[in-house]
Amino acid sequence: MKKFALMGVAGFVAPRHIQAIKETNNELVAAFDPNDSVGIIDSYFPKTHFFTEFERFDRHLEKLRLEKEEPVDFVSICTPNYLHDAHIRFALRNNADAICEKPLVLNPWNAEKLMVMEQQSSNKINTILQLRLHPSIVALKEKIANQSNEKIHDIDLTYITSRGNWYYASWKGSLEKSGGICSNIGIHFFDMLIWIFGDVVKNTVHLMEHDRASGVLQLKNANIRWFLSINEQVLPESAKKNGKRTFREITIDSEKFEFSDGFTDLHTLSYKNILSGNGFNVSETLKSLELAYNLRHTKPEALTGDFHPMAKLPITNHPFFK
Structure with a gap:
């Protein structure tokens, strides 16, 4: 039985x-979060020591390691994206392995x-990187790997x-704390697509707003029109009629x-792989981290040539940004 500490225990x-x-x-x-709405712990580990102050959490882990000689083996990190770098370093300084949610960090040089x-x-x-463990996605990777390396696939990715x-x-x-839409909700899809269809050759950004982003991504074996959004107004009518607030489609x-x-069960499967020494390491995240970073720092181009059709939808500024 391994001992875990969890940072960001009140998070989604x-x-x-x-x-x-x-x-x-x-x-x-042990668990830490500035927010104390963490009653869910009772359903799993009611004896967990919980802290709302990082300093006391830090002290507790140090006492377990130095005084009781019962150090934690893993620190699981579910904190805001911009804190991942610091909290991974914290785990290593406590002689623990780190398990970090996506995106690992916001800037490629931090990962290096x-x-x-x-x-x-x-x-x-x-x-x-749980999408790499999804049975249908694993099967797709095997299918593409068995095809000609010269074939270029046409792909549309829509995620709302x-x-x-x-x-x-x-x-x-x-944007400074989450990395925006590309890092916060798109990173898994970008990682999956690069993993299956090869390295980035070229990327074009057509839209980069607070609630949506879109562009065309050219990989070694695929041309991808992509659209990401957190705005319910852009949901397809079919999703709205069925009362759905999420729409996910890849063609x-x-x-x-x-x-x-x-x-x-993908997180449990992820943990099983990590515990057996087969987790995804930092180097495997670099390509998608670099892509997300480049996308949010690329000036959008006019909607000419090939683009995702939803990139044309009218934009209404959210009241928060007025």
């Missing part, structure tokens, strides 16, 4: 990590420096996940790629 994705720790028969001994720190440590940095007004008042609505050579199911 933290319950998946708590469940993964439980389902892999390990123990959550973490790789240097990891080499000087006896511990590992793992990142969650509606967010309410709270989003813009939180760290997620801050490959005009055929819909279905991967709607199979998401429920």
Whole structure:
């Protein structure tokens, strides 16, 4: 049984990590979050020591390591994106392996420096790239790998996940803290596509707003028109009629790629792989981190030539930005 500490336990994705720790028969001994709405811990680990102040959390882990000789083996990081770098370093300084949510960091050079720190440590940095473990996506990668390397696939990626007004008042609505839409909700898809279809050859940005982004991405074996949004107003009518606030669709050579199911156990599977020494390391995140960074720093071009059709939708500024 391994001992875990979890940072950002009040966050949206933290319950998946708590469940993964439980389902892999390990123990959550300490947790930290400035927000104290963490009652979900009781359903899994009611004896977990919880802290709302980082300094006391830090002291507790140090006492476990130095005084009780019961150090934590892993620190799971579900904190805001801009803090991942510092919290990964914190894990390594506590002689623990890090398990960090996406995006690992916001800037490629931060990842490169973490790789240097990891080499000087006896511990590992793992990142969650759960789409690489999805059965349908694994099958797609195998299918593409068995085809001619010269074939260029035409792909449309559309991902809309509606967010309410709270989003813009939180760290997620801050470009400096979240990295914007490309880092916050697009990073998994960019990683998946690069993993399957090869390295980035060229990217064109047509739209980069607070609530949506779009462009054309050329990979070694694919041309991809992509559209990301958190604005419910751009949901297709079919989704609105069914009361859905999320729309996710990928078409490959005009055929819909279905991967709607199979998401429920991916964090647990991620943890199983990490515990067996097969987690995804820092170097495997670099290409998607570089892409997301370049996208948010690229000046949008006019809608000419090929572009995602939803990039033409009218933009209404959110009241928060007026």
